[in-house]
Every structure is written in C-alpha cells, then in structure tokens.
Amino acid sequence: MKRSILIIFATALCVGMGSKASAQQGRTMLNINYSVNTPTGSFNSDVISNTSFRGWNLSVLYGLSDKFSIGAQAGFNDFSEKFPRKVYDTKGGAISAVLSNSVQTIPIQVKAKYNFLPNAPVQPYVAAGVGGNIAMYNQYLGVFSNSGKTKFGFAATPEAGINIPFGKNSASGINIGANYNYMPFSYQGIKNLNNWGVFAGIKLPLK
Amino acid sequence: MKRKSGMILSIATAGLSLLILSSCTKDPIRNLSDDESRIYITNYDSTAQFGAFKTFSISDSVAVISNGELKEKTQTDADAALISAVKDNMQQRGYQLVDKNNNPDLGISVNKIISTQTGIMSYPSYWGYYNTYWDPYYWGYGGYDYYFPYSSYAVYQIKEGALSIDMVDLKDVNANKEIKGIWNGLIRGEAIFNSANAASQIKALFDQSPYIKSVN
Numbered sequence: 333m334k335r336s337i338l339i340i341f342a343t344a345l346c347v348g349m350g351s352k353a354s355a356q357q358g359r360t361m362l363n364i365n366y367s368v369n370t371p372t373g374s375f376n377s378d379v380i381s382n383t384s385f386r387g388w389n390l391s392v393l394y395g396l397s398d399k400f401s402i403g404a405q406a407g408f409n410d411f412s413e414k415f416p417r418k419v420y421d422t423k424g425g426a427i428s429a430v431l432s433n434s435v436q437t438i439p440i441q442v443k444a445k446y447n448f449l450p451n452a453p454v455q456p457y458v459a460a461g462v463g464g465n466i467a468m469y470n471q472y473l474g475v476f477s478n479s480g481k482t483k484f485g486f487a488a489t490p491e492a493g494i495n496i497p498f499g500k501n502s503a504s505g506i507n508i509g510a511n512y513n514y515m516p517f518s519y520q521g522i523k524n525l526n527n528w529g530v531f532a533g534i535k536l537p538l539k
Numbered sequence: 540m541k542r543k544s545g546m547i548l549s550i551a552t553a554g555l556s557l558l559i560l561s562s563c564t565k566d567p568i569r570n571l572s573d574d575e576s577r578i579y580i581t582n583y584d585s586t587a588q589f590g591a592f593k594t595f596s597i598s599d600s601v602a603v604i605s606n607g608e609l610k611e612k613t614q615t616d617a618d619a620a621l622i623s624a625v626k627d628n629m630q631q632r633g634y635q636l637v638d639k640n641n642n643p644d645l646g647i648s649v650n651k652i653i654s655t656q657t658g659i660m661s662y663p664s665y666w667g668y669y670n671t672y673w674d675p676y677y678w679g680y681g682g683y684d685y686y687f688p689y690s691s692y693a694v695y696q697i698k699e700g701a702l703s704i705d706m707v708d709l710k711d712v713n714a715n716k717e718i719k720g721i722w723n724g725l726i727r728g729e730a731i732f733n734s735a736n737a738a739s740q741i742k743a744l745f746d747q748s749p750y751i752k753s754v755n
Contacts, residue, residue, distance in 0.1 A: 386565060412567045417575070419747045424689050425582040426747040430575040434567040474578040474728045475568050 356395035356450055356503075360403075363507055364390045365533030369409045372512075374523045379413075379469075380433050386410040389511075389531060391443055391461075392538070398450040405443045405461050405489075409513075409527065411435040429473035437515060437525055438466040439487040447495065454494050457509075461489040467517050467525055481519045488514040495535055503537040573736075577728030579743045582689040583750065587721040590754040592710060594635045596643035597625055602672045604665070605653045609672045613651075620737035621649050625704060627738075628745040633753035639678060644710040646678045646718075650703040651732065665703070666720070675718055678709055687720035702726040704744060722751065 367387035371380050391405035412434045419428045441463030448456045465487035470480040493509020508531075515525040568576075600612040601621065625647055626636055637643050650672060652665060666687040675683040685707065706722040713719075724744035730736055745751060 410564045412565055414567070414571075414575075422580075424585065425580065427581075428579040428743055428747050429577075430571065432567040432571075434564075436564055470567070472568050475571060475576040476578060476727065 356398045356401060359395045359503060360538040361393050361535055362538050363533060363535045365507055365531035367529045367531035369527045369529035371411060371527045373526050375525050375527060379522055380411045380435055382413045384409050384411045387529065393443065393445055399447050401445045403443055406440045409437050427473060432472040434470045435525055436468040439489060439513065440464050441487060441489060454496055456494050459491040463487060465515050467515065469519060479520060483517060485516055505535045507535050508532045573729040577726060577731060579747060580725040581744055581748050582723045584688045584721040587708065589751050592644040593753055594637045594643045595629050595645035595647060596637055596639040597622055597647040598649060602648065602650045604650055604672055607668055617732055617734035617737060620734040621741065624738045624741035628741055632751050646707045646709050648673050648705050652701040652703055680712055680718060683712060683716040683718050685720060686717040700731060702731050
C-alpha cells in the first residue's frame, strides 16, 4: 500500500514540476494530507473515544482568483475501540463479551477555500466543505458481528490552516491545518460521528 | 487539450487514492485473543424459583449435535472437564448432586453444537429437537416433552461451534407432561472445546447468573 501512495505522489509531483509561478488563478491544485482525527461529543462518549491515526483527505481545487478557489474533496477516517470484557443485561438474560466498535467515514464534498495572503511565504487560509458522507458502523461481541449499518448522510467540514510554498515562485507547497467534521448519523442510539482533525500534507499544481 | 488531460489525470488520481485510502481500515477483531473472542450468553425463565430447588443431576456425557441432529454422546477429557466444572459451580451455589434415578429437582445437560452447513442454524430449532438429544426418559420421564419458555429470546445464530449447557426443572413437571427448561448457558468463540478452558468458561456462565442459588 505504501508503494501505491508513493506512486500517486510521484505522479502528482511529475505533473507539478513544470509549473513555477505561484499565482493561483486559473490553476488546478491537488492537496493530499495525512490526517489524525479525534471523536467529539456523543461519538466520543458513547461509541469510540480513541483518536484515529488512520486518516487521509484530498482535494482538487480550481483557482477562480488568486485568493479564492473551489472544487471537491474526499476523505477517509477509520475509528475503532475495544472495550474490556463486561456483562451486558439482555431481555431475559445476560451476555459477557469483549465489545468492539468500528467506524469508517468517507466524506465526499464540494469545497471552497479563501487564501488570505496568496504571495506570502506563509499563507493562512480558511475553507469549508459541504456534501455527503458514507459512514460505516460495526459492532462486535467477541468475534461475532452484533450489529452493523452503512449510511449515506450529510457532512460539513469547516477548516483553517496554512500553506507554505516550497520556494518563492513555487506553486507546490506544504499544507498544515485543522478541521471539524460535522457528521450526523442516527442508528441504535448513536446521534453523530462528529470529530475534529489535524492534518499535514502537500499541495501540487495539476497543470 | 492540456487542460482536458490534466482534468482526467486529477480525477483518476483522486479515484485511485480514495480506493487505496479506504483499504486502510483496521480489522477490529483480528487481534483478539482466544479469551477475548469468546462470548457467554445466558437465558433464564424469570418465573422460576431457583432457590426452591435442592438437588440436581448432570448428564455423564456430552451430546454432539451436528446440523440439528444428535450425532453421538461423547466422554472425552474435555467433556469430563466441562461436566465437572458444572458440578463444582452448582455445589458452590448450594445444590446437592444426586444420581438421576434419585428424583433430582434439576437436570443439566451439556451439548456441543456443530453446524457444518453453509446456512445458519437458529436457536429455536436447537430447542425444538431437544427430545431427540436427551429423551425425557433419560431423566425418568418417558412420554414427556420439553418446553423452553425463553427460546424466543435466543436470537444469536450459530454459524460454527457452540457449547450449550441446559438446565431443566424436573421437580415441577406438570400435567401436560412438559419438562420446562429454566436456564441456558451458551458459549461461543475460539477454543471453546479445549479442556483447559472448561473451568473458566463454566464459571463465567455462573458468574453472570447470580440468581442460581439454592436456599438449602
């Protein structure tokens, strides 16, 4: 898998190398980030509290002007937690089990981004994505599947961060930022899969 | 032209990346130990007065039920360990072990359920054929039939192996010639037929069933 990601990065780099100018207008940029996400609210207290270190997001944005760009983004986060053995009461009896919860979220959104200082060495920005979310929830008692649900829901993702170009005239650079994923998900008492994330990655011009 | 190829490349890159990224899911149950893999399910008849029973008897062999049919009754070391563990726990709860010919209040059987078919065997069907595994005659009640009031609660389906410990009320067999099941302990997971795990497995079933206690 690592090799496949390297190939993607290499492909993206090759495409990006030819471009030098930093102006964003008329340019299509690819952003790929590694992301660490932490459940919040009832997702944290009722389903999974563990921080996920298996997360990614990527976006393709077209510059309408040097400051403003629009496009699409997609992401993936894998959350899981194993709870120690406990006896759970059931109707007419009890079950003793190690319980595991597993959640995957795949938001697919339209995105808008505003870059405050497009020519600065460090460029702060704000962005927001709105769209859908493929969310998968599975619960296991021991090795046995207890319940599971895949739903397509809503997702909104406000974001803030900085871009640091590789050089004064380079369109490529580093991304560092944080976002909040608002993800309603109603199933068996679960209300949402809201989480916040920090991410870092690279930004490359596609043409 | 250049613009178009760039667009196609970006879409292809995004698609390919998504595919790879979503394969990063960690299998939540892959790293469970054998002990963690096991689940213990108990069902009981809430109307039963467990304190009113004084004596019990337990089968001397384990019934092996494959795809809903009794295949054999076995007495392996693992079977003996299971039967012995049930005896120990019952005695600790104040019940007296007697021979099955001495009118025990409770009858207990141990059953190994194996499903080799690709389909799923549901629990109600396990109880539905109970008299073919343990003829009521075994307990001295020829011509009677079993009745399990909690079978509808046993929604867990059996896909491979399971151990089922069943307790029936022989004290209150009624005019309808029914022998009522009052408690069931079910064990599923890895290494459940291993004799080294017998004592801890049976203890887990009793630990979550504190109401099984004689007032002897």
